[in-house]
Amino acid sequence: MGETLFDKVWAPHVVADLGEDYALLHVDRNMLHDLSGANGLEALEARGLTVHSPDLTFSCPDHAVSSLPGRTATSTPISARLAPALRERAERTGIRHFDVNDPEQGIIHVIGPELGLTLPGLLITCGDSHTSTHGGLGAFAFGVGSSEIAHILATQTIVQKRPDTMRVSFEGALPTGVTPKDMILHLIGLVGTAGGDGFAVEYEGEAVRAMPIEGRLTICNMSIEFGAKIGLIAPDDTTYAYIDGRRFAPKGADWDAALTHWRTLPSAPGARFAREITIDAAKIEPQITWGTSPEHTVGIGGRVPDPASAADANRREAWEKALDYMGLAPGTEMEGVPVDHVFIGSCTNGRLSDLREAAAIATGRKVAEGTTAWVVPGSQAVKRDAETEGLDRVFKEAGFEWREPGCSQCVAANGEVVAPGARAVSTTNRNFVGRQGPGARTHLASPAMAAAAAVTGQITDVRKLGQGG
Amino acid sequence: MTPFTSISGPAAPLMAQNVNTDVIIRIERLANSKAHELAPYAFEAWRYGSDGTPDPDFVLNDPAWQAAPILLAGENFGCGSSREGAVWALNARGIRVVIAPSFGSIFQNNCYQNGTLPVVLPAETVAKFAEIARAQPEAPFTIDLERQVVVPPNGEPLPFQIDRRRREALLRGQDDIAQTLERLEEIAAFQATDRASRPWAHRIVDGDAG
Ligand code: SF4
Numbered sequence: 225m226g227e228t229l230f231d232k233v234w235a236p237h238v239v240a241d242l243g244e245d246y247a248l249l250h251v252d253r254n255m256l257h258d259l260s261g262a263n264g265l266e267a268l269e270a271r272g273l274t275v276h277s278p279d280l281t282f283s284c285p286d287h288a289v290s291s292l293p294g295r296t297a298t299s300t301p302i303s304a305r306l307a308p309a310l311r312e313r314a315e316r317t318g319i320r321h322f323d324v325n326d327p328e329q330g331i332i333h334v335i336g337p338e339l340g341l342t343l344p345g346l347l348i349t350c351g352d353s354h355t356s357t358h359g360g361l362g363a364f365a366f367g368v369g370s371s372e373i374a375h376i377l378a379t380q381t382i383v384q385k386r387p388d389t390m391r392v393s394f395e396g397a398l399p400t401g402v403t404p405k406d407m408i409l410h411l412i413g414l415v416g417t418a419g420g421d422g423f424a425v426e427y428e429g430e431a432v433r434a435m436p437i438e439g440r441l442t443i444c445n446m447s448i449e450f451g452a453k454i455g456l457i458a459p460d461d462t463t464y465a466y467i468d469g470r471r472f473a474p475k476g477a478d479w480d481a482a483l484t485h486w487r488t489l490p491s492a493p494g495a496r497f498a499r500e501i502t503i504d505a506a507k508i509e510p511q512i513t514w515g516t517s518p519e520h521t522v523g524i525g526g527r528v529p530d531p532a533s534a535a536d537a538n539r540r541e542a543w544e545k546a547l548d549y550m551g552l553a554p555g556t557e558m559e560g561v562p563v564d565h566v567f568i569g570s571c572t573n574g575r576l577s578d579l580r581e582a583a584a585i586a587t588g589r590k591v592a593e594g595t596t597a598w599v600v601p602g603s604q605a606v607k608r609d610a611e612t613e614g615l616d617r618v619f620k621e622a623g624f625e626w627r628e629p630g631c632s633q634c635v636a637a638n639g640e641v642v643a644p645g646a647r648a649v650s651t652t653n654r655n656f657v658g659r660q661g662p663g664a665r666t667h668l669a670s671p672a673m674a675a676a677a678a679v680t681g682q683i684t685d686v687r688k689l690g691q692g693g
Numbered sequence: 694m695t696p697f698t699s700i701s702g703p704a705a706p707l708m709a710q711n712v713n714t715d716v717i718i719r720i721e722r723l724a725n726s727k728a729h730e731l732a733p734y735a736f737e738a739w740r741y742g743s744d745g746t747p748d749p750d751f752v753l754n755d756p757a758w759q760a761a762p763i764l765l766a767g768e769n770f771g772c773g774s775s776r777e778g779a780v781w782a783l784n785a786r787g788i789r790v791v792i793a794p795s796f797g798s799i800f801q802n803n804c805y806q807n808g809t810l811p812v813v814l815p816a817e818t819v820a821k822f823a824e825i826a827r828a829q830p831e832a833p834f835t836i837d838l839e840r841q842v843v844v845p846p847n848g849e850p851l852p853f854q855i856d857r858r859r860r861e862a863l864l865r866g867q868d869d870i871a872q873t874l875e876r877l878e879e880i881a882a883f884q885a886t887d888r889a890s891r892p893w894a895h896r897i898v899d900g901d902a903g
Contacts, residue, residue, distance in 0.1 A: 236891060239883040240876060244856050248873060250883060252894045259724060260776075271870070276880075279897060288724060302724045346894055353775040353799055367799055369777035371806030375870045381880055383869045385856070387798075417711045418769035421795050451772060453798045471900045474893035482893035517711055538710050538767060545709075637720040644743075656715040656773065658738045 226492020229458050230389045230424045233364040233489065237347045245386045251280070252346040254376045255332045256319070258285035259637065260351035262309035264373035265317060277380040278318035282341060285310055286331045288638040289324055291569075291600045291627040297324040300638045328471075330603020330629045333357035333571035337441060338605050340470025344459035344486040349376055353448045354571050354653065359456035360441035361463055362489060366453045387422055387454065388498035391491075393429035396506035401687040403581065404439035405573055405651070405670040407431065408446040409511035411503060413521040420452030423499065426491065427457050431505035437466040438577040445572045446653050449518040458490035512558050512683055513655050513668040515546035520655070522558060524673070524685040530554035549657055550665050551645070558683050561667075564646040566597035566678040567660070568624075568671055570634040573651035574602025578671040579610050582651075583618040585675035585689060591623035592681025598625045600632040624678065636661045649677040695808045696866030699837040700789050703830060705758035706765045706823035713773030714800060723778040731778060732785035753786070757830030765823050766793040768816060771800025780807045790836045792819055792843065805859050806868045810838060812853050821845075838863060 237249040256264060261283050268275065275281060285307040290299035297311075298304035307324055314321035322328045328335055333354055336342040344362030348355060351373045358365035368382065376382055394407055412419075425447055432440065440457045447455025464483060467473050474482045509523030520543075522529070528547065531554060534540035547554065552561070568574075568582050579601065591597045599619050601607035607629055610616055616626045632640045634652040641661025642648045648666050651674050652659075655666040667683065676686040715738075722734040735753070742748045752758055764783070770793040771779055780803045783791070789809055794816040796804075804811045814822075822834070825845055832846030838860060842850035862868065873880075888895045 236887070239880055242858060244858060246856070246858055248876065248880075250880075250887060259720070273870075273874075277884075280895070287720075302721065306724065340900075341897070343893070345891075351775055353773065355775075367775035369775050369780075369799055369803035369806065371777060371868055371870070372802065375868075375873060378870055379873045379877065379880060380884070381873060381876075383873065417772060418795060421769060422798060448773075451769060451797065469900075472897050473900070474896070475898060475900065478893040478896060478898075481891075485891065485893075517713075519711075538708070542710060635720055637724055639721075654713075654715065654773065656713050658719060659715050662719075662738070663743070 226495040228389050228491045228495040228497065229426050229456060229489055233345050234386065239381055242383065246383060247386065248381050249347055249384055251349050251376050251380050251382055253341055253348045254281045255336060255348070255350040256281065256283035256310065257287055257332050257350065257352060258289065258306040258310050259287040260370050260373060262306060262313050264351065264370060264377055265313040267370065267374045268377050273378040275317045275319065275377050280380060281319045281377070283310055283314045283319050284322040284329055284332055284335060285324055287631045287635060289630040290638060291630050291632040291640060293628060295628050302638055327604050330605065331571045331574060331631055333445065334574060334602035334606065337361055337437070338470070338603060340467055340473030343467060343473070343482065344463060345489055349382060354445050356447040356453065356455045357441050357445040357571055359444035359447070359454060360437060361467065362456060362459035362486065364454065364456065367448065387424045390420060390423040390425045390452070390499040390501070391497040392425055392427050393502045394427065394431035394505040395429045395502055396431060396504050397434065398431045398505045398508065401672065402508050402510055403670040403672065404435060404442040406508055406511045407505060408443045409513070409518065409521045409668060410508045412446065412450045412518045415450050415501065417449065417517050417519045418451050420447065420450040423452045424454035424456065425452040427455065429505070432457060433460065436577065437462060438575045442572055446518065449653055459486045510670060510673050510686055512673065514550065514552060514558060515543065516549055516655055516657050517546070518653065518655060518668060520546060524558060526558055528552045528554055528556040528558065559685055561683040562647065563595055563649050563677045563682055565642050565648040566595065566674050567633045567648055567650040567652065568598065568674050569600030569602060569632055570652040571602060572653045573671050574600060574606065576606050576609050578651065579606065579615050582671040582675035583615045585672050585686060586622040586624065586679060587618050589622055589679040591678045595678055595681045597623065597678035598627055598633065600627045601629050603629050622679065633660050635659065649674045649683065694866045694868050697789065697808050697810055697838055697863040699835065699839065700762050701833045701835040702762040703758055703832070704763035704765050704822060704826045704834045705752050705761040706826045707752050708765065708767045708823050710767035711769045711772055712766060714771055714776050714779035715773055717771070717779040718776065718782040720776070723776060728778070728781035729785055731782040735782035735786050755830070760787055762787050763790045763792065763834055763836065764788050765819055765826060766791055768794045770796050772797035775799045777803045780804055780809050784809060792822065794819055805862065808863065808866060810836065810863060812836065812843060814853055818851070
């Protein structure tokens, strides 16, 4: 019986077998952000400990930084406290830090791959549940809590219980107008928010193999939204071509050694998974969520479901609550629901290809009257590249706000909220109650669908719009 | 970390499925407050109506359960973000045990680092406990970690599963760091060997520096 990709990325990291399936694992890259990074370093100091391997640790402020054009580290009160604290502590402990307006600053999960810090087979941790993103390059990456951050800083290791493995195969080719975001939302709708609890999930299949790296990062990003802390995709030539030449990627003999190792990683043909799911990618529609959990998703041609049709009482109650919060009646067609705000960005969909897809829809059109729309690039590099291509002009001419990189309205930690009661289409990953601000109503969708909502002022099937008007 | 041996008290039934950490504690509360100051903000989105007054229907606003040390919850409790503040907010309210059919995995790990006990029991059992709690809100449940049992009011002790490693650490009041610090030599030896076999994982060269 052959080994899975996950078996192969797990094995080289075992420092000690702790019994009962627990292991002490070596952490190859640990990334700190502004919300928990400085605290983690402070907690370490409070226990009289020092950073074990500062050379394997990186930090960058993203969650609480302002996205206002012309922003500085101190543009919001929260950022004023968190960003300088992270910088000072990182500098003091010898951690490489990308500061607020550094040319490499951005959302941690966007800059890791961009900088060549994220590599196949590496164990990567960050105090953020979307660390699963890095699995798009074949990394073994997962989010950790504050105590675990301190543990990693102090020992460069982490205690983990070995998860079961699941394989999700997306067979067939993805139809036009349907994106990786739609694939992962569709999957979450199918298996439910708890469907991946306790699993490390490998994504495979024709639609995944054909997908550029940025889409793979989007898929792995949302693994945690169905409970899987770890999502990963086997590296292939697309992966190696993406990494080659990046700033911190291995060079020379190290590159050759790495490549030899990476080529051994894909799951063996006979590898066994505890759970297998196969999805026909050709049948996936553009998705839009209607409720307050990522599993509350339907194809754009669908309607708001009736709680009376829910499978059990618990679910019925959850749906009722969700519809009450979202201000939607059962049976409402999703298409045509009016939209107040659009947010394009985040570690799910804030990369160059995402902005290109949104810009293709915005070209020659205008943001609808009464709707506001923001574009927040995932990193300084994404912003630079987009500006070189003129995407910023497309967005600005259409009436979108073009802003500075960070998490911004994905999490509303910095005061950048969607107004109470306002309805937003967002390219983010969580439509939880209050996620984008108290009372904010979030519909998750792809960048193209978000742009379509912006220019029509309502939830719209992007396939009906075609490219720029 | 406070050792966990045994807890007795009322159990608040909060039976919604997939309760996420954003709902347990809002992110900007975490950015602005210390862990022990979070009690007023736990479940903020649900505890208050849109006019800002406490919602009398919310279970933790019920006088019987305001000081309940035990929470009965639905499937996948604590899903969503990695924020340990979700556990801190529960602790700040005096909640030391959550009983649910399953947990968000990062949340569950965070519990163990804070002396909080996540107890996994079948959905029907938790639902039965919730019925008992609703019928006799003040009747105490006992969670005894030494004997590894939950004792419902006037009921028989019911065993639950917990990994030995987690149980022992909770009983001793020890988090993972304390245990791993005893292995620093092993870690150094690992890094030396691993550097030879995976040089590219350890040697990070700044391609722009040169
Ligand atoms: S963009 Fe959103 S999901 Fe991603 S790291 Fe930032 S806050 Fe978390």
